[in-house]
Amino acid sequence: MKRPLLLKFITIGCLMLLLMIPVGMINGVIKERKSSQQEVIEEIAKSASYSQKLIGPVLVVPYIKHHKEWKTDEVTKVRYQVDVTESGERYFLPSAFSVDGKVKTERRARGIYEARLYHADNMITGHFDVPDNYGVVENLDVYEFDSPYISMGIKDIRGIENALKIKVGEDIIDMQPGTKLKILGEGVHATIKHPDQLKKAILHFSFNLVLQGTESLSIVPIGRESNVDLSSDWPHPSFMGDYLPTKREIDDKGFIASWRTSYFSSNQGENFERCINSADCEAFNNRYFGVSFIDPVDQYVKSDRAIKYAILFIALTFAGFFLFEILKRLAIHPMQYGLVGLSLAFFYLLLVSLSEHIAFDLAYLIASSACIALIGFYVSYVLKSILRSAIFSSLLASLYGLLYSLLSAEDYALLMGSTLLFALLGVFMVLTRKLDWYSVGRTEAVN
Template sequence: MSRILAFKLGAIALLILLLMIPLTMIDGLVNERQYLRQGVLQDIARSSSYRQQITGPILVMPYTKVWHEWKTHSKTGERYMHERQSSGRLYFLPERFVLNGKVGTELRARGIYEALLYRSDNRLSGAFKLPARLGLGDDLGLYRFDKPFLSVGISDIRGISNDLQLTFNGTQLGFEPGSGEELFGEGVHAPLPALDTQGGKTLEFAFDLKLQGTEQLSIIPVGRDSRVELTSDWPHPSFVGEYLPSSREVSAEGFKAQWQTSFFATNLEQVLHDCVSKSECNGFSARTFGVSFVDPVDQYLKTERAIKYALLFIGLTFAVFFLFEVLKRMAVHPVQYALVGMSLALFYLLLLSLSEHMGFAMAYALSALACVSLIGFYVSHVLHSWHRGAAFGALLGALYGLLFSLLSAEDYALLMGSILVFAVLGCVMVLTRKLDWYSVGRSAPTSPATL
């Protein structure tokens, strides 16, 4: 290999490494803008309401247990009856839990950033069936019960937008602030009339809950048989949590999803018992399902993914440039390589800035068109031929098209990238199969491409 060829290859490799500096700076700018947008979204959520999680309703019965036991006096040795007391609460999950919700979405803008808010109109209904003698058996007589209440946990009570009224066995009751139970966090509770401690009766309940939130709506399926149905105008739902919908329909007009669970699947009775007795409530709060209202076209994420392919992209472009040199015997100065490389790097800066003001696909098309036009015009003068410049621009445009396909097909990105690299290597090997590499750079080029 001649010294000229070795110098040229070394200069190209050095240029590629140097171009990683502006690319790294642009990648840092992407992260900075992404962090700034997240801060704005948090500010919007702080002034309205955060993501929402509904827990309950759960029937809570506070009690005082009183019992007597014999003790012996330490000095006289006489036996006497000593009264002891302890207080606590009994918790009962619904036998049946049904939630029907209709979710509408809207965009709130602050500057160039937009946050997605949702308003959910929910109808919660179901029934409790208390066990015989409240599950206490013969010890029932030792218990004195305070006023029971229905507890509903709501993660951000600022999102409640209606006057909550509970229908309990045909009686209208009002809700009060606070869940009444610190295990369930924030929320509301409804004081109930005295209940029949013999149990065995069905207690029907129903109430409407209008809730505003951001990002996500999740529900803990508290019923022995839980059925939840959500419909929305949001066409890009992401179903989250421990349980996927049993059925769902997603279209451009929105989605409809249904969940159905039972205690066999959730083991919620045992989890609630552990939460009360051992104060280990992580398992209880994690038994959720719901939907996340996220925008799948995240321009920052896609720009960041595009930058990951920048090294491959620049390498392929320089490879085409180098093929022109060795096949057409045309010398291209390293400065000209550097200018083309800077144009390729600035594509990502254009993409980032334009995608903040328009759709990602349109921003990508305009950025690619600008770079292809500029580089095609410049190369046509470098190679002293409009035809060669147009061909180079066409190849560059095809590379941008392939890159967009890689960004769009996330699941097949690795496969498509591997095929692309293999195809380029194959083209290089075919085009240079008869080239005498020892003679490259020895003779003077017939058509110098100077600045």
């Protein structure tokens, strides 16, 4: 290879590296705007309510235990009895626990940024199998039971939108703030009105919980059998946690999802006991499932994904430019390569700025059309032909179309990208199959 051609390759390579500077700066702008969007989402959540997590309900039976203990006098060594009073609680998880939730989403805007809130109308039902004398089988006379209560953990109680009343048996009880149970965190509780009837009974409960939140709704499957059904108008759910829905239907109008778990699959009975006895609550709290309402691919995510192809996009454009140069024996100055590359870089800045105000698809169309029009006008003079400019612009438009397809088809992006590169390499090889590369460096450009 002659030196002029080698020098040309080195110059083009250096130009591509230099163009990564503005591309990197634009990428920094995208990340900064994404960070600003996240700050706005957190501010809206701070003034409304954060993501929600439901734990419970749990039946709690406080007790006082009176008994005697033997002690030995340190001086006289005489043994004697003293009265000892201990307090504690007995806990019962529901044998059956069901949630039937209907979720509606809404957008809250602050400036140019938006956050998505949801309102979940949940009907929670189930029952506790309360054993005889609350499971105390020995020395029943030393126990003094206090009023039992039902506790429900709610991650952010600011999101409660209705006056909570729980139906326990035939009684309707007002629920009060606070769980009275540290391991459940924030939430509500209701004191049972007729505790004497619970020492051996099936205690049914039901209540309606209307809850506001942001980003996600999750549930800890605390029942021996837990059944959760959620429906929503959000068409892009992201299911999360340890369990995927057993059934789900997703379309443009929203989704319907159902979860079914048991003690055998969740081991929550043992996890709860470990949490109570040793304060090791990690396994209990982390065993959950739910759904996220965050837009999986917003304008900043798409812009960030688009700019990852910048170096490839510039390389392919330069390759097309170089192909015209060697096949038509044109003299294209490195500065002209650089201006075209800079136009390609500014496409991403146009894209992210427009997508903040209009739909991403329309922003992409406007930004790419503006870039194609500018480059097409410029290369009509560089390539000394309107026809050549039209061909080059058509190829550039095809590249933008393929890039949009890559952004839209997330699951097939790698397959489409590799196929595209292989096809373009094939086209380049076919067009240059008869080219004498040794003569390219010696050929004088045609003005």
